[in-house]
Amino acid sequence: MISEAINEILNEQINKEFYSGYLYLSMSAHLKELGLNGFSSWMKYQAKEEVEHGLKIFDYLIDCNSFVTLKQIRMPEFEFQGILSIFKTVYDHEQCITKSIMTVAKKAEEECDRTTLNFVDWFIEEQVQEEEVIKNIIKRLELFGEDKVALYLMDKELSERAE
Ligand SMILES: [Fe+2]
Numbered sequence: 001m002i003s004e005a006i007n008e009i010l011n012e013q014i015n016k017e018f019y020s021g022y023l024y025l026s027m028s029a030h031l032k033e034l035g036l037n038g039f040s041s042w043m044k045y046q047a048k049e050e051v052e053h054g055l056k057i058f059d060y061l062i063d064c065n066s067f068v069t070l071k072q073i074r075m076p077e078f079e080f081q082g083i084l085s086i087f088k089t090v091y092d093h094e095q096c097i098t099k100s101i102m103t104v105a106k107k108a109e110e111e112c113d114r115t116t117l118n119f120v121d122w123f124i125e126e127q128v129q130e131e132e133v134i135k136n137i138i139k140r141l142e143l144f145g146e147d148k149v150a151l152y153l154m155d156k157e158l159s160e161r162a163e
C-alpha cells in the first residue's frame with residue numbers, strides 16, 4: 001500500500017519525467033534546425049526515454065492500486081548559446097532529476113516502504129548512467145567542439161543511437 005505522501009511525490013515525478021521529455025524534444029527540434037541531425041536524433045531518443053520513465057511510474061502506481069494524477073506539463077525553457085550549452089543544460093537538469101529521485105527514495109525509507117524503495121532503485125541506477133553519458137558528451141565537446149570536422153564526426157556518431 002502506497003501512502004498519500006508517496007503517491008504525491010510519485011505523481012510529481014511522472015510530471016518531471018514528462019517535462020524532461022518535453023525539454024529534450026524542444027532541444028531536438030532546435031538541433032535539427034541547426035542541421036545537427038545526429039545530435040537532434042540522439043536528443044529525440046532521450047526524450048522518448050524520459051516518457052518511458054514517466055510511464056514506468058504510471059504503471060507502478062496502477063499496479064499498486066494507487067491513484068494517477070496527471071498534472072500540467074509546463075512549457076520547456078532553455079537558452080540556446082551553442083551546442084555545448086544545450087548539453088550543460090541537460091546535465092544540470094539531470095542532476096535536478098537525480099535529487100528528485102533521491103527525495104522519493106528518502107521518503108520511502110522514512111516510511112519503510114520497501115516496495116517503492118525497490119522500485120526506485122532502477123531509477124537511481126538509470127540516473128548514474130545518464131549523467132555519465134551526458135558528462136562524456138560535454139567533455140568531448142569541450143575538447144574539440146569548436147572544430148567543425150570533429151563536430152561533424154560526433155554528429156555522425158550520435159546519429160547511430162537507435163533506442
Ligand atoms: Fe528520466
Ligand SMILES: [Fe+2]
Binds near residue numbers: 020130
Ligand atoms: Fe533523464
